[in-house]
Amino acid sequence: NFTALLYTIKFEFRKVMSGISQTQVDDVIPEDYYSIDSILAEQHKVSCVLKKSMFGLGFLDPSNQNEHLVSGSKMELPLWMAGYLANKEFVTCELPKPYQETSRNILLADSSVVDLFKQVMYFYETGVKLTKLPHPECPHVAVSIVKTFVGRFKKIMDSSQNCKNQDLSAMVQVDS
Numbered sequence: 001n002f003t004a005l006l007y008t009i010k011f012e013f014r015k016v017m018s019g020i021s022q023t024q025v026d027d028v029i030p031e032d033y034y035s036i037d038s039i040l041a042e043q044h045k046v047s048c049v050l051k052k053s054m055f056g057l058g059f060l061d062p063s064n065q066n067e068h069l070v071s072g073s074k075m076e077l078p079l080w081m082a083g084y085l086a087n088k089e090f091v092t093c094e095l096p097k098p099y100q101e102t103s104r105n106i107l108l109a110d111s112s113v114v115d116l117f118k119q120v121m122y123f124y125e126t127g128v129k130l131t132k133l134p135h136p137e138c139p140h141v142a143v144s145i146v147k148t149f150v151g152r153f154k155k156i157m158d159s160s161q162n163c164k165n166q167d168l169s170a171m172v173q174v175d176s
Contacts, residue, residue, distance in 0.1 A: 041125035042080040046133075048091040049074050079129055086133050093133050095141065096120065104144040111151040124149065 032038035054060075054069040061075045069075075077085070085091045097103060098119035107114055116123040127145040131138045 037122055037125055038129075041122035041129060042078060044079045044096065044120060044122070044126045045076040046079050046082040046096060046130075047074065047094040048077050048082050048085070049094075050091055052090055054090070079126065083129070083133055086135075093135060095130065095135060095137055096126075098123065099127060099130055099137075099141050099144075101137070101140070104140065107144055107148045107151075111148040112155040116148075 050069055050071050050073045053071045056067060057069050058064045058067045060077075061069060061073065064073070064075075077091070082091065082093050086093045098116075103119075120126050124145060127141055131142045131145075
């Protein structure tokens with residue numbers, strides 16, 4: 001039962017946190033725990049399909065008329081919840097559209113023409129968090145994020161260094 005799992009996690013967390021010092025707390029809590037950007041990036045919705053039925057949690061899906069969530073149901077969950085449930089094998093997650101293969105191919109062709117902010121507000125942060133999902137395409141997403149960043153960075157550096165609009169891409173060397 002999913003509710004029992006949540007109570008178990010809460011109990012274990014309290015048990016662990018009650019017997020450790022502040023320096024140990026700093027080791028347990030990730031460094032981006034208090035980061036507003038990280039929190040907002042984890043709010044991105046991810047499409048998930050339930051592998052198991054969840055009793056008494058029908059309220060999580062507004063389109064659901066039942067009290068329970070049935071196995072095979074498709075719903076949108078925030079990334080933080082989808083990641084946890086996917087790692088516990090309660091759901092399978094689909095990559096959001098900006099991280100799917102067709103979008104990655106567009107980014108690899110010319111990443112500087114794509115407005116990343118329109119697609120995902122925190123494109124890089126959300127992408128990094130998506131790579132932790134148990135999904136077969138996650139390694140490709142990671143490579144795409146790095147190549148997108150490098151491509152856009154080269155273009156920014158070229159524009160900032162070149163006031164005469166000359167192509168200086170041969171002079172800029174960034175290891176890929």
